[in-house]
Amino acid sequence: MTILVTGGVGFIGSHVCERLLLQGHTVWTIDDLNDFYDPAIKQGRLHHLQSLSKPFTFIHGDITDRAAVDTLFASGKFDQIIHLAARAGVRPSLINPVLYARVNVEGTVNLLEAARRCGVKKITIASTSSVYGTNSKLPFSEDDPIFTAISPYASTKLACESLGHVYHHIYGMDIGVLRFFTVYGPRQRPDLAIYKFCKLIAAGKPIPVFGDGSTSRDYTYVDDTVDGVIAATNRELGYEIINLGESQPVKLDFMIALLEKELGRKAVIDRQPMQPGDVPTTFANITKAQRLLGYNPQIKIEEGIRRFVAWFRESHGV
Numbered sequence: 001m002t003i004l005v006t007g008g009v010g011f012i013g014s015h016v017c018e019r020l021l022l023q024g025h026t027v028w029t030i031d032d033l034n035d036f037y038d039p040a041i042k043q044g045r046l047h048h049l050q051s052l053s054k055p056f057t058f059i060h061g062d063i064t065d066r067a068a069v070d071t072l073f074a075s076g077k078f079d080q081i082i083h084l085a086a087r088a089g090v091r092p093s094l095i096n097p098v099l100y101a102r103v104n105v106e107g108t109v110n111l112l113e114a115a116r117r118c119g120v121k122k123i124t125i126a127s128t129s130s131v132y133g134t135n136s137k138l139p140f141s142e143d144d145p146i147f148t149a150i151s152p153y154a155s156t157k158l159a160c161e162s163l164g165h166v167y168h169h170i171y172g173m174d175i176g177v178l179r180f181f182t183v184y185g186p187r188q189r190p191d192l193a194i195y196k197f198c199k200l201i202a203a204g205k206p207i208p209v210f211g212d213g214s215t216s217r218d219y220t221y222v223d224d225t226v227d228g229v230i231a232a233t234n235r236e237l238g239y240e241i242i243n244l245g246e247s248q249p250v251k252l253d254f255m256i257a258l259l260e261k262e263l264g265r266k267a268v269i270d271r272q273p274m275q276p277g278d279v280p281t282t283f284a285n286i287t288k289a290q291r292l293l294g295y296n297p298q299i300k301i302e303e304g305i306r307r308f309v310a311w312f313r314e315s316h317g318v
Contacts, residue, residue: 002026003233004078006063006111007085009033011189012126012180014045015226016082021054023230028076030069031085032062036092037190045187063107073114080233081123083111086157089191090130091275093153104156105163112167122174124232125164129181129218129245129282130154139285142179142241150279161241168239176232181245181284184304185222186311194219194305197256198312201263206270213253215274216281218245221299221307231293242292245284250301258302262309 003020007013008029020027031046033039049056057076061068063085087093087103108125115123132140133148149155164175188195200207228244256267289295299307 001079003080005029005082009042009046013084015222019226021052026055028057030059030061066110069110069114073118078120084126090151090153093151097152100152100156105159108160116171124176127157127177127179131158139283141285175239176237177241179243181218181220183220183222183225201267206268208270208272210272211274216249216251218249218282218284220246221304224297228295242289243284246297247284247286249283258305
């Protein structure tokens with residue numbers, strides 16, 4: 001198949017593209033290489049994908065630019081789309097909510113419209129556990145009523161989920177919406193906690209810890225997330241929202257302890273107050289993913305942190 005992966009040189013996107021290429025698919029990607037973090041990191045992922053010597057086409061473009069999206073769809077004929085391009089992160093969205101709305105919502109509309117006009121019927125859309133907000137019911141289930149988004153980022157992703165349903169209902173598109181839960185692993189974004197903490201601990205610098213360390217996250221190793229994404233592309237879903245998590249919340253203090261163990265040095269803790277928009281815990285009910293996708297995450301946090309630190313040491317010469 002020929003598959004378009006938006007945001008394909010991002011953290012998760014580069015792993016998805018790599019898996020698809022190794023499976024023998026032809027892959028196109030569009031990415032704007034923005035400066036949310038050092039663009040050289042994305043360039044490195046791009047060079048890695050190009051080095052695989054597989055049928056891979058990179059388009060430097062912005063999904064908010066409708067003309068650029070239309071040109072992309074005129075250049076290639078796609079069997080499926082995996083839509084990962086987005087502005088991510090709760091805290092940055094508080095600073096620039098207009099940008100998040102434009103990229104995440106308007107960009108998704110541009111993509112869905114182009115797909116509709118070109119007859120692409122199957123689209124997999126990335127969403128986030130952040131949409132659950134302060135949901136008090138644990139674990140989080142896809143049929144939980146969600147009216148408590150507490151960040152612009154979460155709100156924009158809820159809008160994307162809703163748009164996916166509109167295009168399924170009106171145009172008959174097959175739309176799988178995947179709610180990712182704190183994905184981590186090699187090639188991770190540098191602004192995410194595991195990467196940031198690892199780099200600071202290795203350098204002997206303080207790590208900013210928001211709250212008392214008791215908050216917990218359903219950390220999900222990137223290979224497991226990619227397994228779920230690929231499974232979604234291989235099934236007819238109609239319209240479904242599906243959690244992709246590890247389903248084992250890990251307290252922040254324990255995650256830091258694992259990093260300390262693998263790095264062989266203690267962290268210097270800089271305690272700070274909880275931040276607006278942060279949630280106390282995330283915890284995925286993955287029963288639906290198991291039933292519909294055969295999803296079965298394999299990498300526990302201890303092994304995942306070991307693999308991440310090994311990659312960090314090799315890539316940073318530590």
